[in-house]
Amino acid sequence: MPSIMIQGTTSDAGKSVMVAALCRILKNHGYSVAPFKPQNMALNSAVTKDGGEIGRAQAVQAQAAGIAPHTDMNPVLLKPNSDTGAQVIVHGKAIANMEANYYHQHKPKLLEAVLESHQRLLTQYDWVVVEGAGSPAEINLRDRDIANMGFAEAADCPVIIVADIDRGGVFAHLLGTMQCLSDSEQNRVIGFIINRFRGDPSLLTSGLEWLEEKTGKPVLGVVPYIENLHIEAEDSIQTSVQNKAATQIKIAIIAVPRISNHTDFDALRLHPNVHVQYVKYPNDLDDCDVLILPGSKSVRRDFQWLEEKQWIPLIHQHLRYGGKVVGICGGLQMLGSWIHDPKGIESEAGSSKTLGFLDFETTLHPDKQLRNVSGIWHYENVNFSGYEIHSGESTGPAFAKAQFELQCGNESIQDGLFSDDDKIMGSYVHGIFDSPEFIKAFLKWSGQSATVDFNYYDFQESEIDRLAHTVEEHLDWQSVIKSKG
Incomplete structure (x- = not known):
């Protein structure tokens, strides 16, 4: 199947940026590619060419792929309106406000919409790069899951798990995540990406060997920390700024x-x-x-x-x-x-x-x-x-x-x-x-x-290119390609 799914050990592990990077890398190698996120929860959204609403991150990923955003790229979008409820948007249109318990019961029906969108993308593109949500190790959300392994199992999609070493505890995050998965889910994991690493990569060697021995899965890449990288945030407010030439x-x-x-x-x-x-x-x-x-x-x-x-x-x-x-x-x-x-x-x-x-x-x-x-x-x-x-x-x-x-x-x-x-x-x-x-x-x-003249679109493009070049340089590209089968 021409899909690869990026899941994370935690929220903000780097799933969104890794999908954007892979979309630009695949595009640069001559493939047609589309991003896909089965279920997104975010208040940053975008309007698509077909007049619907999707998560902002998928619009940025579509830009990385060189295509216009479409509602099939994010078939289910949740926009929280309280601590326990959200507006539910399916195929770009709001269908209802749902409390969490009711939404959980509604998930099997939504999985049908998710798989319909995924299948349509598969027929149009060489690759579909899928982004998970949160973590597949959230045991309380495993039942009726449509965002992580529940989708991957239903769509028979290989998975790469990304973890953020800058937070600390990266080996515990990866091993613990794997131990929370079923045998069939573990089997579809083709490897790991360690994200935002600072320092000498040789210092990680013993840890990488230990992780592969414990899990049987390779680390496909150690991506360095990219200073001042700007890829539009899925939800969190970014407050860092670039060096200012002359603040007025x-x-x-x-x-x-x-x-x-x-x-x-x-x-x-x-x-x-x-x-x-x-x-x-x-x-x-x-x-x-x-x-x-x-x-x-x-x-x-x-x-x-x-x-x-x-x-x-x-x-x-x-x-x-x-x-x-x-x-x-x-x-x-x-x-x-x-x-x-x-x-x-x-x-x-x-x-x-x-x-x-x-x-x-x-x-x-x-x-x-x-x-x-x-x-x-x-x-x-x-x-x-x-x-x-x-x-x-x-x-x-x-x-x-x-x-x-x-x-x-x-x-x-x-x-x-x-x-x-x-x-x-x-x-x-x-x-x-x-x-x-x-x-x-x-x-x-x-x-x-x-x-100073400033073109934001050109700046976005240069940042996506910088991200893609860094990821490709530090990623076992051949293993990702082979996952297509």
Whole structure:
């Protein structure tokens, strides 16, 4: 079967980046390749060419493979909306909000959807590189598993297990994981990858020999720690920054509890002329030029959190002192007067009075708006592209003065709301800062000028190439190829 599955001993062991690396390596060797994750749990998502929603990591992996993202690459996406429940998205469309116990009972039906997507990809590509979720050693999740060995057994897929040595205890992680697997599951493991190693590889020799003796499986590669590697995160917020040539503008992003699509701001964070700070509590806020309200999976709950943590007076103070405020998606909804959720789409039914900076109201509906868009910002007549993922419909006089003219197919959409004093900006469009001309105009609107041109897409490509070259150099490539059979 032309599939290989990357599973991990823990979350954040390096599964996502290893799949991205293998997709780019296979592409570079002339194969057609697609990424695949049976079940993903993440609040960072992307809109596909077929108008559905998948995990952001799979969109990045598709970029590494040189293809457009498709809903078959992540047939089941879970977007948590509480500690025990999540919105369940199947083949790109939200089907229900489910509590964990009910979802567990529903898994056998979802396995059918997972295998359908996998089979379609197998018929289109030379290789399908599959990413597991969490760890296959999570005993409480083994029953009805569709994300790790449950999928691998059903699809008859060989498995490589990756572990992060930078965390410590790598040999215990790998041996312990193997001992938690059944005989048939152990048999489909073709080897291990040790990730993020610092130092002299010869110091690992005795450990590698011991591990192979204990498990009967080879270590296929020891991948070194790659300094300042940027591959968009599946869910965790990345706060590290590159060396700045000349920091001119300071931007703070309020890290609300249910923040979604925070990858919107990676292009800002990595721009040589911008300093970005993620802030959870008002006392942690340094002086900044721009304060950003990001997307939210539960916008009314997150706005209530802003009120409870005393963010609202600080936002008003920031504006009085000449700062600017930006809202993206859920953040845009907070800039209006009211958010209504009559059917309890995101939380309990009801309405929330919000900041009232812009003259519009938002009503949440069961059907999501999912679309890729391109547009022009009339402020500097710059072109940009992005995507929309939201349940709310916003209406009001503020849209009559919208500055973004969006296109989705033949449909024209008004977006980009600005206050009369030009201190406040809001948009439903994710990914707008990825466009080089837009970010240059945005910095000018913010009161600064970029002294360095920065193309985020080109930067992403160079980082994927750097990752792929490093992994290929330290991976037993022939053993991976032979696993295809």
